[in-house]
Amino acid sequence: MKSFSALALAACTFALSSWTAPAAAQFAKPADAVKYRQAALTLIASHFGRMQPVVKGQAPYDAEAIKNNVKLLSTLSELPWAAFGPGTEGGDARPEVWSDASGFAQKRDAFKENIAKLQTAADSGDLDKVRAAFGNVGASCKSCHDSYRAKK
Template identity: 60%
Template sequence: QFAKPEQAIDYRQASMALIGSHFGRMAPVAKKEAPYDAAAIAKNVEVLTVLAALPWSAFGPGTEGGETKAEAWSDAKGFKQATDEFTTAIDKLKVASDSGDFDAFRVAFGNVGKSCKTCHDAYRKEK
């Protein structure tokens, strides 16, 4: 899939950036700073569910580096668990946003954010 480690690093950073864009744009809605447009949120979350699957194959053996701590490989089990928790939280956000219920969306959105932070705290280098 990736001829060189740098290509894997670029790929995971690019896909994470898209996830950050599609997740972060919903923050004003979750914080009640912007109106809740259920259809627009559901459409955005649908994109996000696809994006959320992308980065993980780009953390293969021999692709150490970039912004990722060595622990992502030395503690591969913990890393896998953290990324699984994220994709599970995304699946729950999809169910919540499809329901059109604002509070369900808000709670599920917050849980995705927590899973982002938990994994970043453990496995992303300090900036």
């Protein structure tokens, strides 16, 4: 039993260390990081966009559906950032992501804080609070895109 516990501990330690490794070490090549972050951001945009008709009053408000969607968005909002490490330049990300890393981190943190506030608003069941928080998330997306995403 002791050897099994030691083996399990070693496996957990290895798994955790692989999650905390530098971004470049998590991807076989920089293009893999670009694909990963683009996929994560596409999912974020999809789930965020699903709420837009409700927020605009074009679809009925289903508090539980919004709450579940925001919960998923909260999880998704954690994903793309590891794929922006040194050596992962490319895609639609402008060079300023890396040359202004602290500014990029501030925008990322503002986005994540606004997602957390959207979760609180969704949990309240109050559509007016959801609308306000939704607008703040959208503004944080736009702010980051304006500064760090290449224009198409």
